Amino acid sequence: MSKAVARKPAKSARKTRIQSQNEQIILDAALDVFSTYGYRGSTIDQIAGKCGLSKPNLFYYFRHKADIYQAVLERTLVTWLEPLRTLDPEADPLGELARYVSAKLDMTFAKPAASRLFANEILHGAPHVGTFLKGPLKELVEAKSAVIRHWIAVGKLKPVDPLHLIFAIWAVTQHYADFAVQVEALTGGEPDREQTRRAVLDILLGGLRPN
């Protein structure tokens, strides 16, 4: 991932009011479109149509389609990573894990499009976020794995593979965004969020209490 995706950084690094405003409008629309149809399945016309700007105008702000994608993806990654960052080694393990799962679930419900965009990117081999995965994400995950291992070592958590626990938490929480149509088809409408939260916490953390 490179930086500097927008266009005008040449002369005045400062962004115009219109500029930053339209960039946000474009990225909002792009998140919707890309997360729904995938990169290849989305067209500039769709994004332009959704945000009420003309196609050439999009190219005024972003030189290439790939730049729009890159920008919206980067904005998403920050959001996506945030909850894990807050896992506190000092807090009570089960409570802290419950808080993390709950926060991840909240994000899934609040920003399903972000989850789907990320899922799509990974599903297709992470062509744009390979360095993110092997860099920042890996470091953070290793740090948090150490925290979980420590909790286990001091007997506050049943022994469990930390990495796979993190995978499981991600998988289950994001499932409700990424597979939303399936979830809705099987529950008959949107599932009740509190019920979902309780069930997810039960299933994921129910077996972690030490004897």
Added chain:
Amino acid sequence: MSKAVARKPAKSARKTRIQSQNEQIILDAALDVFSTYGYRGSTIDQIAGKCGLSKPNLFYYFRHKADIYQAVLERTLVTWLEPLRTLDPEADPLGELARYVSAKLDMTFAKPAASRLFANEILHGAPHVGTFLKGPLKELVEAKSAVIRHWIAVGKLKPVDPLHLIFAIWAVTQHYADFAVQVEALTGGEPDREQTRRAVLDILLGGLRPN
């Protein structure tokens, strides 16, 4: 989903040796390509290239790109559904669930492309499998939910929402195919399968033993 996706059913419903052979070759290649790049991101040329047939030749066997996709998707759905079908109400609940999770995980490892194809389809709103989700899948899931509820009722399983348990099992097992690049980036290479199996069983079923 409609039937009759291939071409020649008109005169002789019987398929030539070459015909059924090439159809399989095409579908195999199509699964690879579609699961990697998505529907829109895949081209007939890619599929043709991968299976060593010419582009017009593909159109000889399948009239439209969508027909190829449909055919490979249908073939995948059968495979995908199979393990759940075998959930036996008479068996020991925890053992039976463990067997199911294990079988699902085996399928994930054996046919990651199938998992990804399905994931991609759902992720993009299930445009081709809506009726499958709301029909056969829903019925089967409701039947199996009843089984789980029964296990709980007779005290052989800790109370847990059956539907969300099924979701969790799907989410976690398929995660290792759908998010394989992320898993590999974080584990540093392919994760050990037996270790993964133990961890997944621990996490998903560890809290289900009744007191």
Added chain:
DNA sequence: TCCGGTCTTGACCATTTGATCAAGATTTAT
């Protein structure tokens, strides 16, 4: 061997789509 049906493909078409550009409209600073 020979014939009808099956299979294969090079050349081609029409549409979609990412991207460009020049000309004009609008905003901003002075």
Added chain:
DNA sequence: ATAAATCTTGATCAAATGGTCAAGACCGGA
């Protein structure tokens, strides 16, 4: 008010791509 900078867009282009077609190669049964 005015000039400079910024912003906007209709028209257009070139490449990619789903799909067609006619001509020829191949195969299988009599």
